[in-house]
Amino acid sequence: MSIPTALTRLVVTASVLALGAGLGLAPMPGDAPASAKTAYCTGVEKNRAVAAGKVIEVKQRSTLKADVYLCRKSGKRYIRDKGPYGARLGYAGTTANKREGDGKTPKGVFWMRNGFGTASNPGLRKSWTKVTRDHVWVDGKATKKGGYNTMQRKSKGYRGEALYQPKPYKYAQVIGYNEARTPGKGSAIFLHANTASMKTAGCVSMYESQLVMTMKWQSTTATQILIH
Structure with a gap:
C-alpha cells in the first residue's frame, strides 16, 4: 500500500x-x-428501618432464590458497592411472620452479629467462635430460660442444631433475628455458605468465595441485612 x-x-x-x-x-x-453509571440501592433507601452505614440487600427473585447487593451509604443515598451475588433462601420461601420449624427465611431488617465456623476467621471484623463438635444453637421447643436462640455447649446440658458442619458452617455469621429470644418465633438464622443440597431451613446462603467477600466488605462498619 x-x-x-x-x-x-x-x-x-x-x-x-x-x-x-x-x-x-x-x-x-x-x-x-x-x-459506569452509579447504581443505587433504591429498595434499601425506601425502608425506614435501615439505619446502618452498610447494608446487605437480599432481594428475592423467586421462592428459593435471591440476589445479594452490598450497599454503602454515601451522603443521603445508598450505592451498590458489589453484586449481584446469587443466594438461596429457606426451602419454603420467605415470611414476615416467622415460626420455628416452618422452613422460611424471615423478611425484614436485622443487624449482622458475630461470626462462627469450623475454620478460622476469614476476615470478619467481629468476634469469631471457632466451633467444635460440642457447640450447638439452641432451637426447637426450648424456652428462653433454656437458652433459646443462643449458642451453647452440649457438655453443659444444652441441645440444638449442631454447629460443627464443615460445608455450610465453615464460615457463618449470625443474623440478629428474634434477639428477644421469644420461644417459637424462630431461631438459628444465619448467613452461611451454600449446603450440598443448595437448600436452607430459613437462613440465607451464598457461594463460599462471595460469602467471605461479604464478610470482609463489612470491615468495622455496623452492618444491617435487608431481606425483601
Whole structure:
C-alpha cells in the first residue's frame, strides 16, 4: 500500500469516528469505555428501618432464590458497592411472620452479629467462635430460660442444631433475628455458605468465595441485612 493511500484511509477513518460520536453512535472496538453509571440501592433507601452505614440487600427473585447487593451509604443515598451475588433462601420461601420449624427465611431488617465456623476467621471484623463438635444453637421447643436462640455447649446440658458442619458452617455469621429470644418465633438464622443440597431451613446462603467477600466488605462498619 502506498503512503498517500494509507494517509487517506486514516483521515477518512478519523472523520467517520468523529461523525459517529456526534450522532451518539456506539463506540468502535478498542475505544475507551464510558464511565459506569452509579447504581443505587433504591429498595434499601425506601425502608425506614435501615439505619446502618452498610447494608446487605437480599432481594428475592423467586421462592428459593435471591440476589445479594452490598450497599454503602454515601451522603443521603445508598450505592451498590458489589453484586449481584446469587443466594438461596429457606426451602419454603420467605415470611414476615416467622415460626420455628416452618422452613422460611424471615423478611425484614436485622443487624449482622458475630461470626462462627469450623475454620478460622476469614476476615470478619467481629468476634469469631471457632466451633467444635460440642457447640450447638439452641432451637426447637426450648424456652428462653433454656437458652433459646443462643449458642451453647452440649457438655453443659444444652441441645440444638449442631454447629460443627464443615460445608455450610465453615464460615457463618449470625443474623440478629428474634434477639428477644421469644420461644417459637424462630431461631438459628444465619448467613452461611451454600449446603450440598443448595437448600436452607430459613437462613440465607451464598457461594463460599462471595460469602467471605461479604464478610470482609463489612470491615468495622455496623452492618444491617435487608431481606425483601
